[in-house]
Amino acid sequence: MAAQQAGYAPVLILKEGATETKGRDALRNSIEAARVVSEIVRTSLGPRGMDKMLVDSLGDVTITNDGATMLKQMDVQHPAAKLLVEIAKATDAEVGDGTTTSVVFAGALLSKAQELIDSDVHPTVVVDGYRKASEKAMEILNGIAIKVSPTDREWLRKVALTAMASKVVAQDAEYLSKLVLDSVLQVAEKRDGGYKVDIDSIKVEKKPGGAITDTLFVKGIVIDKEVVHGGMPKKVENAKIALINAPLEIEKPEISAEIRISDPTKMKAFLDEEARILREMVQKIKATGANVVFCQKGIDDLAQHYLAKEGILAVRRVKESDMTRLAKATGGRIVTNIDELSSNDLGYAALVEERKIEEDKWVFVEGCKDPKAVTILVRGGSQRIVDEAERSIHDALMVVKDVVESPAVVGGGGAPEAETAYQLRQWAQTLSGREQLAVLAYANALERIPLTLAENAGMNPLDAKTELAKAHSEGRRWAGVDPFESKVVDMDAKNVYEPLSVKLQVVKAATEAASMILRIDDIIAAKGTSAGKEGKPGMPGGE
Ligand SMILES: Nc1ncnc2c1ncn2[C@@H]1O[C@H](COP(=O)(O)OP(=O)(O)O)[C@@H](O)[C@H]1O
Ligand SMILES: [Mg+2]
Secondary structure: OOOOOOOOOOOOOOOOOOOOOOOEEEEHHHHHHHHHHHHHHHHOOOOOOOOOOEEOOOOOOEEOOOOHHHHHOOOOOOOHHHHHHHHHHHHHHHHOOOHHHHHHHHHHHHHHHHHHHHOOOHHHHHHHHHHHHHHHHHHHHHHOOOEEOOOHHHHHHHHHHHHHHHOOOOHHHHHHHHHHHHHHHHHHHEEEOOOEEEEEEHHEEEEEEHHHHEEEOOOOOEOOOOOOOOOOOEEEEEEEEEEEOEEEOOOOOOOOOOOOOHHHHHHHHHHHHHHHHHHHHHHHHHHHHOOEEOOOOOEEEHHHHHHHOOOOOOOOOOHHHHHHHHHHHHOOOOOHHHHHHHHOOOEEEEEEEEEEEOOEEEEEEEEOOOOOOOOEEEEEHHHHHHHHHHHHHHHHHHHHHHHHOEEEEEOOOHHHHHHHHHHHHHHOOOOOOOHHHHHHHHHHHHHHHHHHHHHOOOOOOHHHHHHHHHHHHHOOOOOOEOOOEEEEEEEHOOOEEEEEHHHHHHHHHHHHHHHHHHOOOOOOOOOOHHHOOOOOOOOOOOO
């Protein structure tokens, strides 16, 4: 690109081959790219949404209904489209659910914005109006939400079921939701007058085989490693567990050193010395009363032999994350120096046992006393099924965590979106001119959520829109779309609830992404990037 001033040579500020798209064209281009992404996930929203089959560059196939998974695997190139993928990821990390909703909503916000811009409303006015509308929307959502008790299993069960209703494993949702509740409530810790749930304390381990209903909740930790030595016990009851983050080996020097021993008796003395050190290590462990050892590092063959002779069950090279979970589950402390190990550091489990899981041998640590880390062992007919089950369990764990931490729920089926749209429209009457237009556009975009649910269930969106508007004007605040019966119903009567925090996050994330895209008036793309390539309008990179 060159900027030319009279009398001067052109000033080159961009690299050769770079392209620049400016003003309204740039904006239109970005909006289109983001909308393409939103269109793709739109048909998968809700329990009657379609699944997507994703094939990655290695040919691996994933079948999923999970918005976050789809977007992560789509490998989107256009910068504006990438922004939408980012909000899906942020929503996934923040609240774990509502990813498809936030992308569909952001896409709708952008469509409505395009209409306003086409009728000569400046993008800045739209952005300001959207910001005000989103603040009001959050206020409305907070106002209509139902406050619940954070440990009330009935409410938690309802939100877990709603999160899983839209997934491939929906028919087993009832069974899985019980395991999800058991896990979250087990690891929840009281803090600052409320509860905190560390989702990493719930280990989700999976193994194809059996049925989904063979999925287990383990009050402890399952380690995907076997007992290190054949002579060790495979089962220890009343386990006293040492957690060691130090090698049970003689540390070899970093650089290879050579030791020359000429005298055979010296050789023996050298080996004896090694054996003595290892035996001492094992004696120290034994002296604390430990009968199980989990070691984050290696265990020397000879040390294994001594441990076996003492009847101690040991597992080596345990992952750091599993060591942390073992500490939380058994109440033990991880020591980094064997000399410091004492009986106070030992954890407890009623049973430590190696079991065969299909072709593998795994160690189960169970029957812990009030463990603050637990395991869900996912089973199912195939790798694909356990993968999708794992994703659904993740969503359910997250929504239950959301409610335990911020105990408030709203109805599902697009009811809160429809109610918020209804109240926003009334509020818009108090605003003036162009601002009012932006708030109305925002309300229309929110309404796209129940309408998309309706469309995906094969309903006529216009009929659904009229019915929803009527119901909400009559004060039926939880009137939403029941995709199974393809009609507008009161979601509270259907027991379909979602965490308030998911809806707040959807509003926040989608508004932020849409605003960011609406502020773009210049795209400068390096040569060869897709945003810089010529493309047809509507496709990423289109001019
Ligand atoms: N049984 C149900 N009846 C009506 N709506 C439901 C039901 N189960 C889930 N939903 C709705 O489906 C939507 C979520 O769909 P989903 O595909 O999980 O997308 P997201 O990734 O946004 O969570 C929410 O609006 C939720 O209320
Ligand atoms: Mg969901």
